[in-house]
Structures are given as C-alpha cells and as structure tokens.
Amino acid sequence: MSTIIKPEHYHALLDTHKTEQGIKLIKDFFQENLSTELRLRRVTAPLFVLQGLGINDDLNGVERPVTFPIKDLGDQKAEVVHSLAKWKRLTLAEYNVKPGYGVYTDMNAIRADEELDNLHSLYVDQWDWEAVVTREQRNLAFLKSIVERIYAAIRRTEYLVCETYENIKPFLPEQIHFIHSEDLLQMYPDLSPKEREDAICKKYGAVFIIGIGGKLSNGEKHDGRAPDYDDWSTVAENGKEGLNGDILIWYPVLERSFELSSMGIRVDKESLLRQLKIEGKEDREQLYFHRRLLADELPLSIGGGIGQSRLCMVLLHKAHIGEIQASIWPEEMRRECAKLGMPLI
Structure with missing residues (x-):
C-alpha cells in the first residue's frame, strides 16, 4: 500500500453534504475570480488526443499515458491527456487570442503511474489556463506579477469559505514569498528537494519556487519538467535560469508543504531548441506541435494548471484528496483512512 500521512486528532470539519456544497462553492467562485483576474475566456477541452503529434504533456518523461485504439481511424492510438500544456497554446493560435487575454478550461486526466497517497490520485482535475504575452513580458517580473494575482484569487476564495463555514479558520499568509530553486538549495544544502520545500513553506506559509526543470549547482534538478512547454533554461537575472515555478503552501492539517499550481512562461523557438538539446x-522537432512552434505559428504565452481537488482539499481542511474526489484506492487504504476519520468517496 502507498504511504498515508496520518494526522493526529484529525476530524473532518464538514460532513459529506456540506463538503459537496463547499466543493461547488469553491469551484464556482475561484474560476470566476481567475477568469476576471487574468482575462481568460472558458473553452472546451479534450479528454484525449492523438498519439504522435507531440500535443500531450510528457510530465517527467517516464509516466505512461493511458492509450486506446480508435476503430474508425484504423486503430490509430489516442492518449488520455496528462495535462493540456501544449494543447492550450494551439488553441490560442486557433482562436487568434490577443496579448493580455487567454483561455481556461477544466482539465481531467488519468495518471495510471501515480503513487497513491493523501495528495496523489489516479484522477487529476485542474483548471488549465493559458494567456498570450508579448516578447517584452517574457521576464521574471511579469511572471511574479501573475503569481501574485493567482494567489490573491486563492485568498479571496479562502475568505468566502471561512465566511460560509464558521468552524473553518483562515491560515494562508497575506503575501507569497519568491525564491529561486538554486537559492533554496544554498539555504538547505543537506536536505532533499522535498525537505527543502517543507522547510521554506513552514517558514513563509506560501512560496513560489522559481526555476524547475534545469540542473542546479549540485548537478541535480529540483524537480522534473518536460522540455517543450515551460521555459526553464532562459538565463535570467543574476545568472540564474528559469521563467517557471510552483506555488506551494504550508498545510497545517498534514504538517507539510502542499503544491497547488505548476506554471510558467512558455518556451519560444530558441529556448525550445535549447531545452530539447539539453534533454x-x-x-x-519533427512533431506537429513543435513544427508549428518552430515555424512561428504559435503565440508567445504564459500558462499553468491549478489543482481543483487540491484547492478544495486545502480550503475545506481535509486530510486526504479522496475526501474531495471520487477515484480508485486500494481497499487497505480505504479501511485505514476510515479508521483515521477521513472516509474516501
């Protein structure tokens, strides 16, 4: 059985009925705030894409997509999406979206290789979003401004939840702290990447870790990132690299760091070629998505994903993501979670 975090003295603050109401409240309110904050229009997204076009998200490059043959296409294979990182950029081009505007959608995925625990499920649901930027906006200051606006929307949603349910108290700090993954390594050289995330999140409460995907001074990556959507190899200020990162918070229910979003300024032609070579x-370069990008047929963009069930889990103070979403879990995990007061849907 996968590892379960067992918080002491845990009890759900909302019963099943109020939990379902809370999930709807959060999802409705947050996506409207996100749309307004970043000027995004909602679009319809695919559950699966054709194999071999380079459209699916490759994540860390080792996760196997769920595939199936399509009878009416001569058994050509389709893949259930891992995320819509590259599909959204194609959509921006198709809809001729102008700089300063973008799209968002409900992304549903199946990640069969996920290691199941309190935070990780076979079923992944995100708000995937993407916005067109200018060449001048491809910089760290602009990335930080977008992070702050997303975090502000998260805090507004937390306020609504606490106003609706008096027994839920706010815990998110007013400001989000920014730190580069190399600086984080220098702060905690003897800790693993996960331990460094725990340490910095416990210190500041909410953190955006910059520069994920490239190797650090110790020759290791803070975490993996596919080479063909986020721009993690751009040489930025102070000689550090990366125009992407993760939003993490310190989650007191589980006493650990908790990732809510992965995002970044996307690759342009030069950084795509550089990162493909590095990896x-x-x-x-011969795949459909990559050929269109290299032919300057896709707009410059920024985008990311924000976990829907994860955000609901945090704002409703749940200890297991299975208290928020319906998925498949090992029977032993279900029994253990029921004993711990966190029954899985």
Whole structure:
C-alpha cells in the first residue's frame, strides 16, 4: 500500500453534504475570480488526443499515458491527456487570442503511474489556463506579477469559505514569498528537494519556487519538467535560469508543504531548441506541435494548471484528496483512512 500521512486528532470539519456544497462553492467562485483576474475566456477541452503529434504533456518523461485504439481511424492510438500544456497554446493560435487575454478550461486526466497517497490520485482535475504575452513580458517580473494575482484569487476564495463555514479558520499568509530553486538549495544544502520545500513553506506559509526543470549547482534538478512547454533554461537575472515555478503552501492539517499550481512562461523557438538539446529530445522537432512552434505559428504565452481537488482539499481542511474526489484506492487504504476519520468517496 502507498504511504498515508496520518494526522493526529484529525476530524473532518464538514460532513459529506456540506463538503459537496463547499466543493461547488469553491469551484464556482475561484474560476470566476481567475477568469476576471487574468482575462481568460472558458473553452472546451479534450479528454484525449492523438498519439504522435507531440500535443500531450510528457510530465517527467517516464509516466505512461493511458492509450486506446480508435476503430474508425484504423486503430490509430489516442492518449488520455496528462495535462493540456501544449494543447492550450494551439488553441490560442486557433482562436487568434490577443496579448493580455487567454483561455481556461477544466482539465481531467488519468495518471495510471501515480503513487497513491493523501495528495496523489489516479484522477487529476485542474483548471488549465493559458494567456498570450508579448516578447517584452517574457521576464521574471511579469511572471511574479501573475503569481501574485493567482494567489490573491486563492485568498479571496479562502475568505468566502471561512465566511460560509464558521468552524473553518483562515491560515494562508497575506503575501507569497519568491525564491529561486538554486537559492533554496544554498539555504538547505543537506536536505532533499522535498525537505527543502517543507522547510521554506513552514517558514513563509506560501512560496513560489522559481526555476524547475534545469540542473542546479549540485548537478541535480529540483524537480522534473518536460522540455517543450515551460521555459526553464532562459538565463535570467543574476545568472540564474528559469521563467517557471510552483506555488506551494504550508498545510497545517498534514504538517507539510502542499503544491497547488505548476506554471510558467512558455518556451519560444530558441529556448525550445535549447531545452530539447539539453534533454536529448531533438527528435521531437519533427512533431506537429513543435513544427508549428518552430515555424512561428504559435503565440508567445504564459500558462499553468491549478489543482481543483487540491484547492478544495486545502480550503475545506481535509486530510486526504479522496475526501474531495471520487477515484480508485486500494481497499487497505480505504479501511485505514476510515479508521483515521477521513472516509474516501
């Protein structure tokens, strides 16, 4: 059985009925705030894409997508999306979206290789969003401004939840702290990446870790990132690299760091070629998505994903993501969670 975090003296603050009401409250309110804050229009997204076009998100490059043959296409294979990181950019081009505007959608995915625990499920649901930017906006200051606006929307949603349910108290700090992954390594050189995240989140409450995907001074990556959507190899200020990152918070219910969003300024032609070379993935240059990007047929953009069930879990103070979403769990985990007061849907 996968590892379960067992918080002491945990009890759900809302019963099943109020939990379902709270999930709807959060999802309705947050997506409207996100749409307004970043000037995004809602679009309809696919559950699966054709294999071999380079459209699916490759995550860390080792996760296997769920695939199936399509009878009416001569058994050509389709893949259930891992996320819509590259599909959204194609959509921006198709809809001719102008700089300063973008799209968002409900992304539903199946990640069969996920290690199941309090935070990780086979079923992944996100608000995936993408906005067109100008060449001048491809910088760290602009990235930080977008992070702050997303975090403000999260805090407004927390306020609404606490006003609606008096027994839920706010815990998110007013400001989000920014730190580069290399600086984080220098602060905690003897800790693993996960331990560094725990340490910095416990100190500040909410953190955006910049520069994820490239190797640090110790020769290791803070975390993996596919080479063909986020721009993590751009040489930025102070010689550090990266125009992407993760939004994390310190979650007191589980006493650990908790990732809510992965996002970044997307690759342009130069950074795509550089990152494909770094990762030894130059063969991807011949795929549909990559050919269109290299032909300057796709707009410059910024985008990311924000976990829907994760945000609901945090704002409703739940200890297991299975208290928020319906998924498949090992029977032993279900029994253990029921004993711990966190029954899984």
